[in-house]
Amino acid sequence: MEQGANYEGQPIHEPTGWWSRYVFSQDHKIIALQYISVALAIGLTGMFLSLMMRMQLGFPGLFESIDAGSYYQDVTMHGMIMVIYLLTALFLGGFGNYLIPLMLGSRDMAFPFVNMLSFWVYFLSVIILVSSFFVESGPTGAGWTLYPPQSILEGTPGGDGAGIILMLASLAVFIIAFTMGGLNYITTVLQSRAKGMTLMRMPLIIWCIFLATFLGLLAFPALLVGAIMLIFDRVLETSFFMPEIFKGGEVLDYGGGSPVLFQHLFWFFGHPEVYIIALPAFGIISELISCHARKNIFGYNMMVWALIAIAGIAFIVWAHHMYVAGMNPYLGFFFATTTLIIAIPTAIKVYNWVITLWDANIKMTVPMLYCLAFLITFLIGGLTGLFLGNVAVDVPLSDTYFVVGHFHMVMAVSPVLALYGGLYHWYPSVTGRMLDDTLGQIHFWITFVGTYLIYFPMHYIGFLGVPRRYYSNDQYDFIPQSVNDLNQFITICALIVGAAQFILLYNFVVSLYKGKEAGPNPWGACTLEWQALESPPGHGNWGEKLPVVYRWPYDYGLPGATADFVPQNVPDEQIT
């Protein structure tokens, strides 16, 4: 438990110049910022692609350049960018890097050089991904799940070009980056905690990032294997996933493979991936809700065990994405049961957050607003998951807009709300200045209400049976004109929400220079990252002496103390 003490007084990878300070930096804080910047930049690209999609759905034919092929390319790249290159990278590479050493009272990550490498390899994966926009026939349009056979055949955009190969190669490189970062996070959490920081005194967000990393390290290899085998199928004409195929008037040179096998590999990764994104969001909410409600988090032990249960069960629910995929139908009983069981620890998380609000002293700050919005959105998204996870209920709803509404609520809007809450909360720790509150409020309201208006109605056109991934609904008599009108409304909402994200960027830049001075601990938080000597924390984080931890991280409203919070590094006898 006292491994951190080994670093006491030792200078580590001290930067020697501008390059090693800001570019090839080994400081976890700089690496975190690099991750966040690149992830946000590629995330903006992903948002732009979604608006292109929305333009086609809301105003078909307005942009002649959006043909069916490019529509599907937008769908595919939007999905992959948002899930992997934005959210996974930002939560673990960004928040994980910034918070793990600071919250645990370490000088840096366990392996700073590998940490730096992790970012640059991630950057390379983004470059490879982006390069696919510039090859002939463009990026892959196979849908973000990249299901073979169509993903590697002509008839799908980029399927016979370089698009799909670049996509798969980029994923493989990303996984290498993630593995380097992930081993680092695990090791740091297990080995570099400050004196007194027992596992059960760690802030919940560290638990969340730790477990999400575990999930990633165990789940990503399945995707890596799938990606490599798919590249082989495409380039060397092996047939791991390819059965006999008759296409274009001839029998192709494939045979004997199974397309369903790829789906198992993909979702063995893909479902834990949902939690790789959701757990850090849970963690952010746990920190923010306790701090801004000025109350201890309710049921810490239960929260930790619920997290561990979620992380464990997350590995045995994957085939709920495949109920109607043509797998053995009896598997449906098992996967429906496990899927609904995972709802129980997830519900416990929600209960504990809302009970934390009971008899609290709630400050309606921007981070708190994001917490509350997260709770409402996550409730909707989580509850609709019970429809889709419940096998027979999934049959009419699978692959309709109900699914689009559900997963955007639960793993797009919810994590992004948590993410924004986290950015508003920790911006002062990074920059020493507060973000502008008015701009923050405007950004919050547009984002929260706007996204609800975008995704909530989608559930109902899903009930109607409108299939997702349709470039146009015109051919179908069962889809009434009112669906197109609704699509127009949703597109307008999406454009407004999209534009509102620039308020955040503007706020970021302006507050850097004009923001109110934050001081060392503007929110009155208990966790260690706010207790550093310097604000913002300097290289090595703690100056000469490492912090020592005496209590759990949620001593808000501790009886007997004058202040409404007691930081983790304050011993009992110093409480006033």
Added chain:
Amino acid sequence: MAFVIVATIIVIGTVLWNAVSPWWFTPLASNWGFLDTTIIISLWVCGVAFVAVSGFIIYCVIKFRYKEGHKAQYQPENTKLEVILTVVTTIGVVVLLAPGLIAWNMYIQLPDDALEVEGVGQQWVWTYRFPGEDGIYGNTNGRLFSSKNTFGIDPNDPNGQDDILIRSAEVHLPINEKVVFQLRSKDVLHDFYIPQFRAKMDLVPGQQSNLWFEPTLLGTYEVACAEYCGTGHYAMRGLITVDTREDFDAWLAEQPTFFETLNEGVEGQGKQIAQTLGCVACHSDDGVNGIGPTWKNTFGTERLLDTGETVVIDEAYIKESIVNPVAKIGSGYAPVMPAYATLSEEEIDAITDYIKTLSD
């Protein structure tokens, strides 16, 4: 306060919306009403949970707003409360799961006494096969596919000779009779989905998947592909007409058997070839451009290419566009058509003749 107002509107609006939504299930036309019931049960259970939890949040925000100098209650654990909540949630989960599993059991138990139909998917058309008088399908093999034998039936299998082939997107079914669809795909994943029947199942190349239902309402219903299958996914539309038994029998008697199609001449069969190869999924015969340009009134006209040049649509251009489609792409179209390089001269001529007949 703004949050309280907006959140209250959202919660009430979300609940009320279920009563007033203009978008709801399509009218049920099969035996799968129980699936609708499971959705309704889920809506109730989840609706109660949603209102309870959001109501609690809103109440807390009103009641426990920040007051300077006030301190929150300090209560890290309350085991009793946690146990109660866990038990209540577990009960809710069981209430949801039980009907779900029961419905699924019904869904996957294929009836023995059902009419059998084979549904075959390919980019981006549906075709069907009935086993014929002997009630046994002829063996199929992925290696036997050809533009002549688009179902890949073994020509030497006696059971296959009387198989009835439906080489168009419309299939008929008798009302109030159970039907089992044996689904397979020639190329990529597809999904056989009829919204009014609620039923849905993927088609996977290299294997068979099954789906059963019982149509309960006369009429024509649309089949929509619900598994992304390439650029033309959204255009992969089929039709199911539910007939009385007499009408169904009459319709079925008109359809050709495998034996008959084997002995069809190619000449004059351009329309049929275009249908079975899937050309019609992108090239309409009614003047409306789809993924590809329509064939109506195009023969002999000039086409603007994406290079800015123009080309006259004649026999040579049609042949080149079939054998090597990306050579000259029409302006405004994506280069997504597969090459049909193995078609015989006769087949290409037949298609060309058919395109000619579409010009007034």
